[in-house]
Amino acid sequence: MADKQYYLNNPSLPTSRASFEYTPQMVQDIKKCAQNILHFAENFFYIIDPDEGRTVINLFKCQKQSLRTLRDNRYNILLASRQIGKTTMLTIYALWVACFNDDQNIVIVANKESTAIEIFRRVRMAYEQLPNWLKPGVIEYGKTSLMLDNGSRIGISTTTGSAARGTSLNVLILDELAFIDPPSIMDDFWRSVWPTISRSKKSKVLIASTPNGTDNLFYKLYDGSMRGENGFVTSIIKWDDVPGRDEAWKREQIKILGSVESFDQEFNCVFLQKGESSIDAEMFEKFKSMCSDAVLTLHDGKYKIWKMPQEHRIYIAGVDVAEGVGQDYSVVQILDMTDLTNIEQVACFRSNTVDVPNFTTQLHEILTQWGKPLAMIERNNCGAQVVDNLHHMHKYENIINYGSALAGRKKEQLGVVAHTNTKHKGVLNMRYWVNELQCVRFNDVNTIQELKEFVRKPNGTWSARGSCKDDCVMSLIWALMALDNDANNGICQRYFEILNVDDNGKPSAIKGMDFGLKYYTRPLNALAAYAQDADAVAPICFGNDSMQSDEMQDLVAAGWTNMM
Numbered sequence: 001m002a003d004k005q006y007y008l009n010n011p012s013l014p015t016s017r018a019s020f021e022y023t024p025q026m027v028q029d030i031k032k033c034a035q036n037i038l039h040f041a042e043n044f045f046y047i048i049d050p051d052e053g054r055t056v057i058n059l060f061k062c063q064k065q066s067l068r069t070l071r072d073n074r075y076n077i078l079l080a081s082r083q084i085g086k087t088t089m090l091t092i093y094a095l096w097v098a099c100f101n102d103d104q105n106i107v108i109v110a111n112k113e114s115t116a117i118e119i120f121r122r123v124r125m126a127y128e129q130l131p132n133w134l135k136p137g138v139i140e141y142g143k144t145s146l147m148l149d150n151g152s153r154i155g156i157s158t159t160t161g162s163a164a165r166g167t168s169l170n171v172l173i174l175d176e177l178a179f180i181d182p183p184s185i186m187d188d189f190w191r192s193v194w195p196t197i198s199r200s201k202k203s204k205v206l207i208a209s210t211p212n213g214t215d216n217l218f219y220k221l222y223d224g225s226m227r228g229e230n231g232f233v234t235s236i237i238k239w240d241d242v243p244g245r246d247e248a249w250k251r252e253q254i255k256i257l258g259s260v261e262s263f264d265q266e267f268n269c270v271f272l273q274k275g276e277s278s279i280d281a282e283m284f285e286k287f288k289s290m291c292s293d294a295v296l297t298l299h300d301g302k303y304k305i306w307k308m309p310q311e312h313r314i315y316i317a318g319v320d321v322a323e324g325v326g327q328d329y330s331v332v333q334i335l336d337m338t339d340l341t342n343i344e345q346v347a348c349f350r351s352n353t354v355d356v357p358n359f360t361t362q363l364h365e366i367l368t369q370w371g372k373p374l375a376m377i378e379r380n381n382c383g384a385q386v387v388d389n390l391h392h393m394h395k396y397e398n399i400i401n402y403g404s405a406l407a408g409r410k411k412e413q414l415g416v417v418a419h420t421n422t423k424h425k426g427v428l429n430m431r432y433w434v435n436e437l438q439c440v441r442f443n444d445v446n447t448i449q450e451l452k453e454f455v456r457k458p459n460g461t462w463s464a465r466g467s468c469k470d471d472c473v474m475s476l477i478w479a480l481m482a483l484d485n486d487a488n489n490g491i492c493q494r495y496f497e498i499l500n501v502d503d504n505g506k507p508s509a510i511k512g513m514d515f516g517l518k519y520y521t522r523p524l525n526a527l528a529a530y531a532q533d534a535d536a537v538a539p540i541c542f543g544n545d546s547m548q549s550d551e552m553q554d555l556v557a558a559g560w561t562n563m564m
Helices: 024-035 037-044 061-072 086-100 113-129 183-198 217-226 247-257 260-267 281-290 356-369 383-392 420-436 445-452 471-483 550-557
Strands: 046-049 053-056 075-080 105-110 138-141 145-148 153-158 171-175 204-209 233-237 296-298 303-305 315-320 330-336 343-351 374-377 454-456 462-464 496-501 507-512
Touching (some): 024 037, 046 113, 061 086, 075 086, 075 217, 086 105, 086 113, 086 153, 086 171, 086 204, 113 145, 113 153, 183 217, 204 217, 217 233, 247 260, 260 420, 281 445, 315 356, 315 383, 315 471, 330 356, 330 471, 343 356, 420 471, 445 454, 445 471
Parallel strands (some): 075 233, 105 153, 105 171
Antiparallel strands (some): 138 145, 145 153, 296 303, 303 343, 454 462, 496 507
């Protein structure tokens, strides 16, 4: 062959000038491929397998059925688990149509050009792997489109409102439609492109995605399809439709994802409802009935203690910081995690009037009362001042650093970096301990009320409903994150000896370890820090039977009430 028979001298890209000597078998295969998409895929569609390298795809039964559905219907929705080859199936269909049908205009859509180019890269790789005698020659071949000598074209587009307007389309492919963000972009695009599709009698739409909430175009089209309202035909592939996936595989994925809820969305095709509360009504009533009056209330009711500090208990502090201007609250949650089957909220400080400098001082006093436990303190906004001053001015060393890497920050920072990724992991972790295991004992009504109003947003994130607050919830989330034992960024294994794990890989028993951290072995009595001159008053130690000690009498004389 002359060099002109190859596009840019690439032997995998024949041009319209390329000529071949066809054997009877080749002719028969061309006819079979044109008539049967499965024959095309199972005999000539190559993939790069991580273990086997370049190999012909081996389609599962569920994939074969989905390809037949794509072939036989104009409007298609593929609701599928992760890791089942959604994009590969769309690529198979696009190449099959382009190679064996003349003058087809096929467009692949994504919300970002880089994403669309990555999908198109798979198309180009699959085309190059086809035998030259099977595929039409190349006229144009670029990063964003290719034109074949039979007049068919495959290209990409982004989800702008004017994209594809006025363009004649034969096949529109939307991959991972539910994850195009924000959803309004896709709505504008759909209004722009749908008239182009609907005016033809043969144009096709192929949509594939994993669920991602209910406030997006993918769910609207899926819901309309299930109701028989829009003409779309839906195929569903769940995790157990793929050979080799059993209950052991499921348990392993739940360990990796962190919750059954995440597994249901990612692998079981479950649409998690927007507006869903982090606890349901029945659980709310159960937790509310378990709340109790504090045994000690300080700071005009802002600081409540339900159980006094004890030696040899494992306490964790979760802290959310606000400005103290009467709006959001600065909250300190103290959890007793000695027994992970019965985690208990033993103290809570909540105020929206204490300013940042004074809150830092009060936080140090509270932490000191509880034996200077490990503290998860959110450092975003004014929280950074609290974290830095607590560490540098008060010499508090037991501050857990978390989230810098997940937030994409090169430098490790003190405290907890609140970011979309860290919050998502935190909420999943919190819901595991609170909802699935139901092993957290709440005593504070404010925390329970905030949990009820802590809801899933349309984009899958979680925050307070309307004008409600979520400061108690966020401090609870950070405290429970101390139990996260993710293999890459887990906290628990850094600070505790994990004695046992449950069926989902979460710690079920822990033991404190000495990492050189300066723990107090005897917590201070909570009242001692609230004398007029805390430094001058000797701590009242637990185990002192003389409740009428001089120190106690002084406090009572100053107006404190003896609740012991």
